Amino acid sequence: MRYKHKVISPYSNLNKSLSMVRRIQFRKFLNHKILKIISEKCKNLLKMILEDLKREGIGIIVRKNPGRSLKFIILDVNGKEYEIDVENWEECEVLKKFPLLKILVRNEVVGKPPKDIEPAHVKVMRKLELADYEPMSDVGHLRFYPNGTLIHDLLQDFAFWKIVHPLKCMKVDTPALYRANYPRVKELCGKFDARIYKLKVDNVEFVLRPAAGDLGVFEMLSKATISWKNLPFSVYDYSHCYRLEQRGECTGLKRNRYFWMPDIHSFCKDWEEGKKIFEELSYAYSRLMDALNIEYAFAWRVVKDWYPKLKDLILRILKNVNKPALIELLPGKKHYWVMKNEWQAIGSDGFNAQISTVQLDLENSERFGIYYIDKDGKKKGCIIVHSSIGSIERQMYAILETAVKREKEGKLPMLPLWLSPEQVRVIPVSERHLEKCVEICEILEKNKVRVGLDDRSETVSKKVFEAKRSWIPYIVVIGDKELKSGKLSVVKRELSTVKKDYKEEMTVEELIREIREKCGDMPFRPMYVPREMSKRISFVPWGGD
RNA sequence: GCCCCGGUAGCUUAGAGGUAGAGCGGCGGCCUUGUAAGCCGCAGGUCGCGGGUUCAAAUCCCGCCCGGGGCUCCA
Structure with a gap:
């Protein structure tokens, strides 16, 4: 912790003045006071203290007001209530069984732990x-x-x-742009003034809507x-x-x-x-x-x-x-x-x-x-x-x-199948297998499967590597073996691990059935990029991970 | 808005006052490829922007912009 002194304040609107105080603090180092100011009524007192602190050059951190809510409880599915003791929140029984809830409670009750990494x-x-x-x-x-x-x-x-x-x-x-002086707009946007986009056109003040509905729908x-x-x-x-x-x-x-x-x-x-x-x-x-x-x-x-x-x-x-x-x-x-x-x-x-x-x-x-x-x-x-x-x-x-969390369990990260931009990647071993691949792609497309074809002149290893890097759920390699057997060699991402691929031989029909089953009645749209890799633009060129 | 860190080729980065380096990607050629990166060659840089210090600035100083993290807030 950089500061030795804290003011706990519910007043974010004092941030500007607090920041100024903080700046002064960098040049001077002083007392070890910890001030807790929680009540609404302390506003003026807080201001006075801030003035004093400013003169003394004391550093300040603004914290969420712990007195904001009456109390936190956990309600389980059986109707049992567990009150959360802010000091010993980790003791709470239910939290031990529900790790996600525990993280939420920690974030809400004691604050998020600082991390120096960007979100994955x-x-x-x-x-x-x-x-x-x-x-x-x-x-x-x-x-x-x-x-x-x-x-x-x-x-x-x-x-x-x-x-x-x-x-x-x-x-x-409804429109995105509203007149700032319209009463309904004034009322909604006034409360959140600091977060409203404002613009002036021909001397008329406008705001961009901060939320859906509330303005346009209510007016309508x-x-x-x-x-x-x-x-x-x-x-x-x-x-x-x-x-x-x-x-x-x-x-x-x-x-x-x-x-x-x-x-x-x-x-x-x-x-x-x-x-x-x-x-x-x-x-x-x-x-x-x-x-x-x-x-x-x-x-x-x-x-x-x-x-x-x-x-x-x-x-x-x-x-x-x-x-x-x-x-x-x-x-x-x-x-x-x-x-x-x-x-x-x-x-x-x-x-x-x-x-x-x-x-x-x-x-x-x-x-x-x-x-x-x-x-x-x-x-x-x-x-x-x-x-x-x-x-x-x-x-x-x-x-x-x-x-990304799947990685912690040794699994490969992946999107839900119905949302995967490319569900299947078909890879020909050499040029003479390309024709068969196109045929397979067309059958898949007819059955509402988003499929890509790696028709580039690259080694199979490289093409598979790149398909995996793009989180493609199904990778299909077509060579002499497949031409002969009529079956597809499919690597399923969902069942593969970081160490080992899960490979399965299946017919085109079986692959289609599996994908259709997993996608259920979720919405479908075709791919927004060309089927052929050779025709695709690289928007974010790879420079190594 | 404030605090801390960063910005060098499309991407990831090396260089810390004295002629801008690499890997990947791109392009060209060779290879016709069997499950995590084939080989050779070429092109590509106002070192984020502006100002200052200096004989000399990517490098030091100031301001700004952009990114990351943190604080605060979140209809």
């Missing part, structure tokens, strides 16, 4: 030619290569076909005619969002200033209906995590007074999802919701990142200007369930981090 997915996203930093743009605006764009699009397809469509949401589209619905017969209904907005995240926070796909957010807002006539939708969305998001093969822990934040009334619902969801959860009980209502849940992906670096979330807003929608006409002919506000499937970039972050 940053190298992977470049190596697999998925995404990259874009020097011409602002920090946190990534560019996506064809393979990354394909995954991005498939995740969008999943959101639509597997979540939005079954839940019968109405899909809408405030002008709509809604009857009690229409309730409940859900609206889906898939939009690019802009948040001026702090520079040091934008690392790879973990957090960006530009990202795509699939959001669902559900409007219900009472809170029983709200709870029902809350539950449905929760199960949909749980299926998303499974489909993406993301390792996650379950977190909930509940306003204390509401917890007894909502515990049954929480428990039912935990049972169905079969996961215990960390529940943070909040002393009061800080946001518009009284309860929210969060699917927290745990990265290979031991960090957590929220993917999906469902938020139950039991206040009615009047403050958003959204009303429906009830049976009695009176205008009434409805209950809103706010939810986000989770930004596509975050989903990609979590998929890559989970994939």
